[in-house]
Amino acid sequence: MNPLIATGLPSHGAMTALSVNLNKVALLRNTRTLTIPSVTHAARLALDAGAQGITVHPRPDQRHIRTHDVRDLAALLKAWPHIEYNIEGNPFHNLMDLVREVRPHQATFVPDSVEQSTSDHGWTLPEDGERLKPLIDECHALGVRVSLFMDPLPEAMVPARAIGADRVELYTEAYARSHAASAGTPQHAALLACYAAAAGAALCAGLGLNAGHDLNRDNLTDFLRAVPGVREVSIGHALIADALELGLTETVRDYLRCIHRASAP
Structure with a gap:
């Protein structure tokens, strides 16, 4: 049975897609010399629950997602041709070798350093553009869509499109x-207006719009109501934390409900 129908949600069309980031599943597994929890089993549960995508962010030290996980998920998703596979990372570190091998649907370029525990800023454009453009061109030659991880700066969206990016992923930690x-305050409303302006600039520039980082069940609906045109959110840390209480299947369904509420009149 279609899990969206089973939970009373419409199937995905114009609504924002949910891509589940599995890094924290791998991080837990890597604390022991065992194979549990299984990244591929977690992916199956998320997809059976209605998620429309799987995201991984393999780093050079392989502290969570490892090279074999990237390959195992690529093999798994051959049976799910409608599901998007998104691989994130710094294209000047280890990302491009994986993109060349796996050819995911989307590569999200993130300017993180090797020692960072998590991403904390977007690309600086046009300054980073000259380095990024050849790698974007290479991804396109491989049939891979490119999204750039970006701060909510309207003025950066035309330069992002000019170097060939297909989408931008708005970095949402400040919003979260x-x-x-301070939800409900003028300061929070002003910040949301910045995100909406960046989203509008991206759409006007011809870019698709993604979003991610610290989105959760408390803040996701409000963000999607305020920021137009978000095609995809990738969520990992909060989603896996919620799954410890609710189970992964019910957690994915609840995030889908959050997305559905954002589009409700």
């Missing part, structure tokens, strides 16, 4: 922190 601390 503000929502937790």
Whole structure:
């Protein structure tokens, strides 16, 4: 049975897609010399629950997602041709070798350093453009869509499109922190307006729009209501944390409900 129908949700069309980031599943597994929890089993559960994509962010030290996970997920997703496979990372580190081998649907370029625990800023454009453009061109030659991880700066969207990016992923940590601390205040409304302006600039430039980082069940609906045109959110840390309480299947369904509420009149 279609899990979206089973949970009373419409199938995905114009609504924002949910891509589940599995890094934290791999991080837990890597604390022991065992194979549990299984990244591929977690992917199956998420997809059976209605997720429309799988995201991984393999780093050079392989502290969570490892090269074999990237390959195992690529093999698994051959049976799910409608599901998007998104591989994130720094294209000047280990990302491009994996993109060349696996050819995911989407490569999200993220300017993180080797020692960072998590991503904390977007690309600087047009300054980074000269380095990024040849790699974007290579991805296109491989049939891979490119999304650039970006801060919510309207003026950066035309340069992103000019170097060939297909989408941008708005970095949402600032929004998430503000929502937790000051939702409903003028300051929070002003920050949301910045995100909406960046989204509008991206759409006007011909870019598709993704979003991610610290989105959760408390703040996701409000963000999607305020920011137009988001095609995809990738969510990992909060989603896996919620799954410890609710189970992965019910957690994915609840995130889908959050997305559905954002499009409800």
